[in-house]
Amino acid sequence: MLLKVEGLVVKYGHIEALHGIDLHVEEGEVVTILGANGAGKSTTLLTISGLIRPEKGSISFNHKPIHKLQPHEIVRLGIAQVPEGRRLFGTLTVRENLLLGAITQKDKQGVARMEDRIYNLFPILKERSSQLAGTLSGGEQQMLAIGRALMSRPKLLLLDEPSLGLAPLLVKSIFETLEEINRNEGVTVLLVEQNARAALSIAHRGYVMETGRIVLSEEAKSLLVNPDVKKAYLGGH
Amino acid sequence: MENFLQQLLNGLSLGGIYALIALGYTMVYGVLKLINFAHGDLFTIGAYVGFTLLVSVGITDSVDPMAALIIMGATVMLFVATLGVGLERAAYRPLRHSPRLSAVVSALGASIFFQNAVMLIYGARFHVYPQGLFTKSTLSLFGLYLPLVKVFVLMVSLVVMTLLYFFIQKTLTGAAIRAVAIDHNAARLVGINVDKVVTIVFVVGPALGGLAGLMVGLLYGQITFTMGWLYGLKAFTAAILGGIGNIPGAMLGGIILGIIESMASAYLSIAWKDAVTFVVLILILTIRPTGILGERIAEKV
Ligand SMILES: Nc1ncnc2c1ncn2[C@@H]1O[C@H](COP(=O)(O)OP(=O)(O)OP(=O)(O)O)[C@@H](O)[C@H]1O
Numbered sequence: 404m405l406l407k408v409e410g411l412v413v414k415y416g417h418i419e420a421l422h423g424i425d426l427h428v429e430e431g432e433v434v435t436i437l438g439a440n441g442a443g444k445s446t447t448l449l450t451i452s453g454l455i456r457p458e459k460g461s462i463s464f465n466h467k468p469i470h471k472l473q474p475h476e477i478v479r480l481g482i483a484q485v486p487e488g489r490r491l492f493g494t495l496t497v498r499e500n501l502l503l504g505a506i507t508q509k510d511k512q513g514v515a516r517m518e519d520r521i522y523n524l525f526p527i528l529k530e531r532s533s534q535l536a537g538t539l540s541g542g543e544q545q546m547l548a549i550g551r552a553l554m555s556r557p558k559l560l561l562l563d564e565p566s567l568g569l570a571p572l573l574v575k576s577i578f579e580t581l582e583e584i585n586r587n588e589g590v591t592v593l594l595v596e597q598n599a600r601a602a603l604s605i606a607h608r609g610y611v612m613e614t615g616r617i618v619l620s621e622e623a624k625s626l627l628v629n630p631d632v633k634k635a636y637l638g639g640h
Numbered sequence: 641m642e643n644f645l646q647q648l649l650n651g652l653s654l655g656g657i658y659a660l661i662a663l664g665y666t667m668v669y670g671v672l673k674l675i676n677f678a679h680g681d682l683f684t685i686g687a688y689v690g691f692t693l694l695v696s697v698g699i700t701d702s703v704d705p706m707a708a709l710i711i712m713g714a715t716v717m718l719f720v721a722t723l724g725v726g727l728e729r730a731a732y733r734p735l736r737h738s739p740r741l742s743a744v745v746s747a748l749g750a751s752i753f754f755q756n757a758v759m760l761i762y763g764a765r766f767h768v769y770p771q772g773l774f775t776k777s778t779l780s781l782f783g784l785y786l787p788l789v790k791v792f793v794l795m796v797s798l799v800v801m802t803l804l805y806f807f808i809q810k811t812l813t814g815a816a817i818r819a820v821a822i823d824h825n826a827a828r829l830v831g832i833n834v835d836k837v838v839t840i841v842f843v844v845g846p847a848l849g850g851l852a853g854l855m856v857g858l859l860y861g862q863i864t865f866t867m868g869w870l871y872g873l874k875a876f877t878a879a880i881l882g883g884i885g886n887i888p889g890a891m892l893g894g895i896i897l898g899i900i901e902s903m904a905s906a907y908l909s910i911a912w913k914d915a916v917t918f919v920v921l922i923l924i925l926t927i928r929p930t931g932i933l934g935e936r937i938a939e940k941v
């Protein structure tokens with residue numbers, strides 16, 4: 404088991420946002436977390452990445468507890484995150500954004516090789532490499548955010564609503580790339596989405612979150628036909 | 641014309657000093673969104689460490705002037721950088737997640753602490769740097785006689801600023817510093833060790849501030865334990881003028897302020913020397929609060 408989250412409780416001040424989350428991700432899987440606004444999806448990912456300290460519970464990665472580690476240590480162990488809203492460094496160039504993604508990597512040649520692989524995956528980023536990240540289009544920014552996260556050569560890639568604000572065609576292409584990254588590069592994916600259809604099209608399994616709790620955990624195939632999921636997340640048909 | 645050029649050199653050398661100090665304010669503001677009120681006092685300490693090396697250690701007795709200058713510069717920068725790192729650990733890091741005002745109060749406390757420490761060690765009266773480090777006192781250039789020390793100070797600040805510019809713009813560590821200034825949490829998610837970046841900023845900023853203190857000693861001779869207040873305020877104005885948080889802005893703001901100040905004291909009246917800074921400060925804050933190169937201040941506050 405690559406990632407195991409047990410009994411995770413997270414508070415913002417006095418308000419409890421996660422009331423005891425259990426989830427796990429096997430090596431090689433694509434797992435999605437679906438849920439409405441405010442369900443606690445981002446909180447879950449940020450806690451896994453070490454940006455938020457849990458009140459209770461544990462997170463282990465490769466059977467090692469990581470919930471007391473600093474974010475950069477977690478990245479070094481092999482968990483990278485593409486945050487909600489991309490959070491690129493807008494006044495830095497595309498290339499600087501990518502290289503910062505590899506800041507935990509000591510092996511210079513490995514970084515150069517990874518940079519080439521990112522440019523193969525997203526050729527437009529190569530063309531734009533000396534342009535400021537803030538001047539990219541929405542789709543290009545999402546590619547850069549994914550590329551930046553991949554630069555640390557993660558075993559587990561966390562993505563927080565990568566489809567946000569993108570046209571359907573772009574969503575399709577981004578998700579195809581994610582599938583390719585999972586299949587060809589052996590990167591395990593934990594994907595938070597509100598676009599359930601797109602997420603379930605590439606996921607093996609999925610969780611459904613509601614107000615700080617996991618309420619459903621099933622194979623992607625069964626979630627696609629689950630009446631509750633259909634009603635709440637697939638537009639009711 | 642000749643007077644104008646002399647004044648220009650005065651302005652540039654003073655401006656270089658303001659710029660070096662302003663860089664410390666602006667870099668710390670960039671990564672922590674905090675005004676390091678103790679920065680002016682770190683500058684003062686730089687001046688006093690230089691004084692100790694010259695007078696108590698008598699560094700010029702054992703080595704030639706050029707070597708003495710290099711040793712003094714290195715020692716001052718190392719010493720003040722160490723204090724800077726200690727300051728961040730003791731006064732700012734524990735308050736990183738506290739309300740902004742706590743850190744401001746802590747900064748003011750640190751300033752008072754440093755100032756009083758200098759007074760206790762060196763006494764309240766002013767001290768004077770011994771003359772004679774610069775064997776030749778003037779440099780003749782295009783028929784102008786330029787005081788060598790001024791040319792030297794200007795050259796040093798230009799070289800240091802150029803090096804810093806390359807460090808910030810061209811190295812991965814520099815990019816990490818810029819990234820932390822843009823978005824702390826995104827930087828942490830990417831794997832940047834923010835504490836390490838903050839430490840680097842508290843090495844570089846205070847080192848430059850300390851170096852500026854040493855250069856004021858060399859340039860004007862007289863140092864006092866309160867000198868950091870006025871120089872700090874002026875350099876802070878320079879940082880605001882260039883756009884707080886903006887590194888090239890601090891360099892530009894420092895140079896411009898230095899020139900304005902020496903022109904004002906030459907062509908208006910010497911009494912205007914200090915007042916003009918505050919006129920500049922008020923003007924920027926009303927006309928262009930983001931400074932010359934600054935942007936997005938609303939996002940930062
Ligand atoms: N920094 C914060 N301070 C206080 N409360 C927060 C903070 N961030 C999130 N919350 C609250 O925690 C709960 C979960 O938020 P979270 O952002 O994890 O939800 P989400 O599932 O990612 O929602 P969305 O789909 O809108 O991104 C919400 O009630 C939210 O208001």
Ligand SMILES: [Mg+2]
Binds near residue numbers: 563
């Ligand atoms: Mg969210």
